[in-house]
Every structure is written in C-alpha cells, then in structure tokens.
Amino acid sequence: MSAASRRAHPAYEPASFAEDDALAVLGLTVAYRVRGRDREVLHDVTFRVRRGEAYGLVGESGCGKSTVALAALAYLARNGRIKAGRIAVAGNDVASLAPDALRSLRARTVSMVYQDPSRALNPSLTIGRQVSEAFEVAGDSRSDAHAHALAMLRRVRIAAPERVMSCYPHQLSGGMQQRVVIAMALASKPALLILDEPTTGLDATVEAEVLDLVAKLREESGTAVLFISHNLAVIGRMCSRVGVLYAGRLVEEGTVEDVFGAPRHPYTVGLLRCLPKAGRSKDSERLDTIAGSLPPLGAAVSGCVFAARCRLADDRCRSETPPPHRFNAEHGPQMARCHYHEQAASLPRAAAEPSLGEAMSGETMRAPHDIPASLALHAAHLSKTFDASGVPMRAVDDVSLDLAAGETLGLVGESGSGKTTLAKLLVGLVAPDRGGTLELDGKPLPAHVARRDDEQVKSLQIVFQNPDSALNRAHSVKRLIGRALSKLGALRGPAHGARLATLAQAVRLPSRYLDARTRQLSGGLKQRVAIARAFAGDPRVVVCDEPTSALDVSVQAAILNLLADLQRERGVSYVFISHDLHVVRYVADRIAVLYVGRLLEIGPARAVFDGPHHPYTEALLSAMPTFGGHTLPSKERIRLTGDPPSATAPPTGCVFHTRCPRKLGAVCEQLDPPFSDAGEGHRIRCHIPVIELRTLQRETQIA
Incomplete structure (x- = not known):
C-alpha cells in the first residue's frame, strides 16, 4: 500500500488522534481483576469511527464488544482497568478528563443504548420523568422537556405514548423498554451514539423504524454511530465499515461490502456461513457452524487465538501470532490477522456433528415408524x-x-x-x-x-x-x-x-x-x-x-x-x-401471521414469503434487513401509518384497516373479511381478492 493510501485512511496512523474522529481507540488493552489475577478481555484493539460514520462491531458473546463501549465511556466495572492504549471521544482524551468534564461528555457528547434496557431504567421513576430528564440535562425547560419526551416516544414507535409516560418500567415489555432507552439516548443529539444490541427485543417493523430514525439523526446532525450487534444483516444495512472481534482481538476490519462480501479471516467466513440464506430451508441446506467455543477469559494463547477452532490452522498458526495483514480491497482498505488470509474463502465446511438421537442410543427415543402421521x-x-x-x-x-x-x-x-x-x-x-x-x-x-x-x-x-x-x-x-x-x-x-x-x-x-x-x-x-x-x-x-x-x-x-x-x-x-x-x-414449513390477536394469514412458508400475501405480511417482509454479499439491496419498504391499536379497543371491520396501505374504504372499516383461498392451504384474510393482491404486490416489487 502506498504512503498516500495510508494517509487517506486514518486507521493506518495508530499513534495519534485525527481531527475527524468521533471515536478513536488506539492500542486498547483491558483487563479484569479476577481471583487475584489480571485477565485480559481486550488486547491491542485499534479502530476509528469518523464523524458522521456508522461503524459496526461484530463477534460472539464474550469477544469484548461491550467492554469496548464501556471503556469508551469510562464505565468499566471496579475490577476492570485499561492496561494500555488510549481512547478519545470527539477529540477528548477520556482518561485525562476531570470528573465534571467526564459527566458533561456523557450528558452532551456521547450516549449509549445498553443491551439490557431493564438495567438502564430506574424502576422507581415513571417513563415520562426519565425521558423528560434526558431532555432537561440537554438544556430544555421542564415543560419543553415533557413535550419533547412525548414526541420522541412517538418517533420510536411507542403506541399510546401519553399512557406510557405514566407507566413504570416493569409495566412495559422488553421491546417497549428498549424503545424508551433509545428515545433517551437520542435526546441530546449526541456526537457519538453507541448502540449495544439495540434491536434485540424489537420486531421487524419497529426495528426498521428505529434504524431509520438513527440513520436520519446521522444525516441531520452528523452523529457518529458505533453499532454493536450479532445481527449481521442489521450491520450490513446500517454501517459503512465493520470490525470483527474475536477473544478480545480485532481480527478483521474493512468496508461492509468487502468484509461481508469477500471476508479474509476464517472467523468472519464462519460467522457469515452460519446465517440462513434467502430461499434456503432446513430441508435443503444444513447451516455451517464454528466448532468449539471461545477460550476462557484471560487464557494465555500461543499463536493465533482462533487456531483451536479454525479448519485451516496448521502448526504455524498454533505457534506464531499472525500480524495484521493490510491490503486494498475492492471498496477500500482491509485488514485481516491471518497467516492464510488469501485462502480464507476456501475454508472447509464443518462436518455434520453426531445427532442427539444417535448419541442417546435410542434409550428413550421414539422410532420414526412409531410416529403417527x-x-x-x-x-x-x-x-x-x-x-x-x-x-x-x-x-x-x-x-x-x-x-x-x-x-x-x-x-x-x-x-x-x-x-x-x-x-x-x-x-x-x-x-x-x-x-x-x-x-x-x-x-x-x-x-x-x-x-x-x-x-x-x-x-x-x-x-x-x-x-x-x-x-x-x-x-x-x-x-x-x-x-x-x-x-x-x-x-x-x-x-x-x-x-x-x-x-x-x-x-x-x-x-x-x-x-x-x-x-x-x-x-x-x-x-x-x-x-x-x-x-x-x-x-x-x-x-x-x-x-x-x-x-x-x-x-x-x-x-x-x-x-x-x-x-x-x-x-x-x-x-x-x-x-x-x-x-x-x-x-x-408453514407460517401463521397474527395481528392484535387475529389470524390474518396462514400457509406454506414459500407461498407466504413469495406472495401473494396479506398487506400486513407484506409490510413485515419489506421491513426485513436484506443481506446480499457484495451488494446490500435496498427494497422499498411498506411503511405502516399510525400505531398498532390496543387490544382493549380493536377496530371494527378488518382489524388492520387503521394502518393498511392498501385499504379499500368503508368495506374494510365495517366488515370483518373472510379467509380467501390462495391455493395449497394458503389462506389470506382480506377484502382484496387474491388475484388483485398478487398483481399489486408484483407491481410494488418491480417498482
């Protein structure tokens, strides 16, 4: 790589902070003191998130993703400490900040959405008080803060926000709690937003709305995002660059298109092969797996830290630590810590593991011919x-x-x-x-x-x-x-x-x-x-x-x-x-679609996914984050208007008519539609004839 290329990409200047860094993590090593010993959970991690950029951090549980986020906020547990390295948020060296300056940074410059929302909310305060307080800290008066809190709850798709404002956290579902926490994090329009598994408890439509909201915030205010998730499709949709952590080491980094489309580390290849592919089912393809498990916390590992689980590993891998190999990929600089990074794509697939039935030797098994048809x-x-x-x-x-x-x-x-x-x-x-x-x-x-x-x-x-x-x-x-x-x-x-x-x-x-x-x-x-x-x-x-x-x-x-x-x-x-x-x-094999307690569609999985389908199913499917290798296709999403109705007062007629993008008129408001037969056991509960649904949905896909 030329000197000019290195200067063009700040990731190749590990010794200093850059002016356009929203977050810079340089040579970070973090250890926890456990039973009198320091156990390293992060080792020499370096990456940058530029202003206005969305950077994804992926890897299995225990790889150190959340520790990176907590270290950036100086929120490590008491037994955790930074052994080496530096962290800067919006140009502020976090370790050098006085307590008052650190509090100001957390209140106005950086916000975080935690993986477990129930631990981020005060159980003794109402939702309205907690969300309003976030706006007050950002500078609003109490009356303005209340109005802005209500508006923000609407933006993150909370139904009946006025009622939710008076609720306590324990009265909300996990998904509702997560939306509240996201609303609080967005209150200050931070320079850096850290999202730690923010959509785990959300359904597809709300996830899509929340991700759209985050993307809009980035566009409007230049907010940078560090997105931590095990949902690779979400990372593919939201982020321009991605880093892959394994056992506290950054083993691969580059643009999303390059890392997901042409991965150069066997661990990344393994993660991507674990994903169900579009059009494949359990009957047509067994999912690949990564054998073994992460090394124990703080374990001393010689050679490549992934060697014990890698199907390309040899004696060199088990004795020599691979350096970070850097090269120009199709869409930008890429790094992979692997001796054989050029062979990563040829990683053998995992052999089928012994089935549970074989291992049990048939002692309590029901033989297949005994199973009633x-x-x-x-x-x-x-x-x-x-x-x-x-x-x-x-x-x-x-x-x-x-x-x-x-x-x-x-x-x-x-x-x-x-x-x-x-x-x-x-x-x-x-x-x-x-x-x-x-x-x-x-x-x-x-x-x-x-x-x-x-x-x-x-x-x-x-x-x-x-x-x-x-x-x-x-x-x-x-x-x-x-x-x-x-x-x-x-x-x-x-x-x-x-x-x-x-x-x-x-x-x-x-x-x-x-x-x-x-x-x-x-x-x-x-x-x-x-x-x-x-x-x-x-x-x-x-x-x-x-x-x-x-x-x-x-x-x-x-x-x-x-x-x-x-x-x-x-x-x-x-x-x-x-x-x-x-x-x-x-x-x-078959899919049933529920909405406000009513069954709206049921049929073979392929028929439901490929259509025709109920307009509600259509909206759910269009909200799915797509994942397509080198290209991440952007399908026009069917946006639902309004909030889901309450089960205490469901609408008359078709229960979905208040949000339906294909509503016909009075017939939908007054009459509960019957099920229509779409063939092969596929039934759709809608006033629009099946043949017309097929035509409408085909036109949408073409457009």
Whole structure:
C-alpha cells in the first residue's frame, strides 16, 4: 500500500488522534481483576469511527464488544482497568478528563443504548420523568422537556405514548423498554451514539423504524454511530465499515461490502456461513457452524487465538501470532490477522456433528415408524381475554390452527400481536376462554397444565423468550437440567449423567459451565440451558418463543441444526415464534401471521414469503434487513401509518384497516373479511381478492 493510501485512511496512523474522529481507540488493552489475577478481555484493539460514520462491531458473546463501549465511556466495572492504549471521544482524551468534564461528555457528547434496557431504567421513576430528564440535562425547560419526551416516544414507535409516560418500567415489555432507552439516548443529539444490541427485543417493523430514525439523526446532525450487534444483516444495512472481534482481538476490519462480501479471516467466513440464506430451508441446506467455543477469559494463547477452532490452522498458526495483514480491497482498505488470509474463502465446511438421537442410543427415543402421521396438535377457536384495569382485553381472538407431526409452524407478528399468549394457551400455562378446544395426537388435551397427566406435560414443552423467567438463578446448570431429566425423562444413575452430557453438547454448552449458577451466565448461555431442559424428556411438540433471539449467529446455527435433527429423527413438531424473519423462513414449513390477536394469514412458508400475501405480511417482509454479499439491496419498504391499536379497543371491520396501505374504504372499516383461498392451504384474510393482491404486490416489487 502506498504512503498516500495510508494517509487517506486514518486507521493506518495508530499513534495519534485525527481531527475527524468521533471515536478513536488506539492500542486498547483491558483487563479484569479476577481471583487475584489480571485477565485480559481486550488486547491491542485499534479502530476509528469518523464523524458522521456508522461503524459496526461484530463477534460472539464474550469477544469484548461491550467492554469496548464501556471503556469508551469510562464505565468499566471496579475490577476492570485499561492496561494500555488510549481512547478519545470527539477529540477528548477520556482518561485525562476531570470528573465534571467526564459527566458533561456523557450528558452532551456521547450516549449509549445498553443491551439490557431493564438495567438502564430506574424502576422507581415513571417513563415520562426519565425521558423528560434526558431532555432537561440537554438544556430544555421542564415543560419543553415533557413535550419533547412525548414526541420522541412517538418517533420510536411507542403506541399510546401519553399512557406510557405514566407507566413504570416493569409495566412495559422488553421491546417497549428498549424503545424508551433509545428515545433517551437520542435526546441530546449526541456526537457519538453507541448502540449495544439495540434491536434485540424489537420486531421487524419497529426495528426498521428505529434504524431509520438513527440513520436520519446521522444525516441531520452528523452523529457518529458505533453499532454493536450479532445481527449481521442489521450491520450490513446500517454501517459503512465493520470490525470483527474475536477473544478480545480485532481480527478483521474493512468496508461492509468487502468484509461481508469477500471476508479474509476464517472467523468472519464462519460467522457469515452460519446465517440462513434467502430461499434456503432446513430441508435443503444444513447451516455451517464454528466448532468449539471461545477460550476462557484471560487464557494465555500461543499463536493465533482462533487456531483451536479454525479448519485451516496448521502448526504455524498454533505457534506464531499472525500480524495484521493490510491490503486494498475492492471498496477500500482491509485488514485481516491471518497467516492464510488469501485462502480464507476456501475454508472447509464443518462436518455434520453426531445427532442427539444417535448419541442417546435410542434409550428413550421414539422410532420414526412409531410416529403417527396424523396431527400432533389441533387448536380450535382459541380466545383469551384478560382484565386490564376493569376493561376486557382480548389478547387472542378466535384462532384455529393445526400442527402436523414433524412440522414447524412459524408464528410471526409485531409485539403485542398475541404470539406469546397463544404459546401459553397451547402449553396450558393460561387457560382459554370458553369455547376453545385443544387436542394432542387426536385426544382431548386439558386446557390447564395442572390438569394434564405426566405424559401430556412432557409431550408439550416450551422454551421461553426470556430464560431468566424460567431458570432458578440459585441452582447450578447441572441441577437444572438434571431435575428435568429426572422428572421428564425418568432417568437415574449412569444413564442420567450420560444424557445430561449429551444435552449440554447438543446445545453447545461447554462442560465448564455445568457447575455454574445461571446468574453467572450470559444471556446466550442461559438460553442454551433452557433449550436443553425442554428436550430433557421426549416431547411431541415444543413451543419455541424467540429461542435464538439472545444467541450469536454461530450458536443460533447449532441450535437450528439441532431442532432440524430432532425433527427428522423423532417427528417432533415446533411452534416457532421469532421476530427474525430470516430464521423463520429457514426453519418453518408453514407460517401463521397474527395481528392484535387475529389470524390474518396462514400457509406454506414459500407461498407466504413469495406472495401473494396479506398487506400486513407484506409490510413485515419489506421491513426485513436484506443481506446480499457484495451488494446490500435496498427494497422499498411498506411503511405502516399510525400505531398498532390496543387490544382493549380493536377496530371494527378488518382489524388492520387503521394502518393498511392498501385499504379499500368503508368495506374494510365495517366488515370483518373472510379467509380467501390462495391455493395449497394458503389462506389470506382480506377484502382484496387474491388475484388483485398478487398483481399489486408484483407491481410494488418491480417498482
């Protein structure tokens, strides 16, 4: 690379700060003091985020992404310290700032949206007070701050913001809390906005709106963004450059087009191969995985830190630390810390891992020929009405669906659409209103789990969206999984220990965590424990409520492969709830679309995704972040007007007419549309004829 090229790109001047840096991290090494020893979590990390730029930071949980953000704000835990390196925010050397100057920097220059919104909100203050306070710190009067807080809540797509202003954090869902935190972070129009997994709890439409809001803020005020996420499609949409962290080292950096389109480090190649590809399904392609796990915190590693998991590694990799190889890629400078970076694209695919069924030696397995070919689960006319301060709220409204043996039904819709309530109705955690019926394998299923026998309980299991709500924080992982094995699998002695080890291996849970308490685990590790516990018996149906939302793409791929393996071997059926429509398209055989408790569309996955589809489904699909290698195509998004209606007062006629971009008129406002048959079991609940929907949606795609 020429001297001129190096001067043109400030990343090649690691010794000093540049004038156009919103954030400069130079040679950063951070260690935590644990049991009398310094354990390094970041090692010699250098990157820059220029003013007005969006820079993505990706990598698995435990790679050090959040530590970078906390170090930039001087928010490291008490046992954490910067051993080497420098950090500057908007030209201010963070380490040299006096306490008052540091507080001013945090209030006016840099804002951060944390991964867990519940820990960023004060449980004793209303939402209105907390959001208003953010504007007051930025210089507003109390009356102006209240008005601006209300407007900001509307901008981040919070329904009924006046009501939310008077709520406390515990009264909001995780997605609502995240939107509140984003609103607070945007109050000061900061020079640098740090987003740490900001869209984890958001559905596709709200995620798209929030990302649009962040992009607009960048355009209007020149705000720079450090975007930390395991959602590579979101990084591809939002960022111009990206850095890849592994075990505290920056192993690759460059433009998004180059790093995602032509990666030069085996770790980046592995991450990208873990993603479900458009048009592929569990039946056509097994997801690639990255074998093994991250080295323990602070472990001394000779040679390349990724060598133990790399399928290109040789003796040189295990003995010599690779330098940062820098070169000009198609769209700009690129760096990769790999001896064989030119061969990264030829990385062999992972060999298929032993299936869970093979490892269990058939002891409790149901042989494939014993699996009935009939319906596994039948639900008819399920409704659920809750009391909301004396007002009836119908969370699920007359939903009927069937689930065949060995089938996956994807359940999609925005937050508040009734997906989780429907899941709880199916597993008996909530009893439906009168008139609803459930059947398991053709036999009546009691509405409430307390009235189900042991066989029915173990045959219908659930994996919850939030593992903290399902796992006892005081118990060890071994005890949590072991108790489920004893109760659901009826295993004792050596068989119990062997099955426990097999389950842990199947969900990629390292054995060193078996003696840990769940309070010591990351969100992704907790979810793995919850999944292992759900499969401890011999379930016929597993309801998966956002089972991979907290997982890295590498672990997500392993979990999705596991679900597919179990389905092929045992005919287990899934109801799979997710905001990630890419994952739903990969794993689902059929898809059901819910909106404000109503079923608007149901049919084969390919038919629902390819169309024709309900206008609401059309909006959901258009909000999906696209990911396309060298090019990141920008499809025109269908923007929904207004807020989702409250389940306490749903609209008359078609429940979607208040937001529908294809509304016909009075017929939509007055009459509830019937289901129309689009062929092959594909049904759409809309007044617009199927043939007209197909024509309209084809025209939109062409335009």
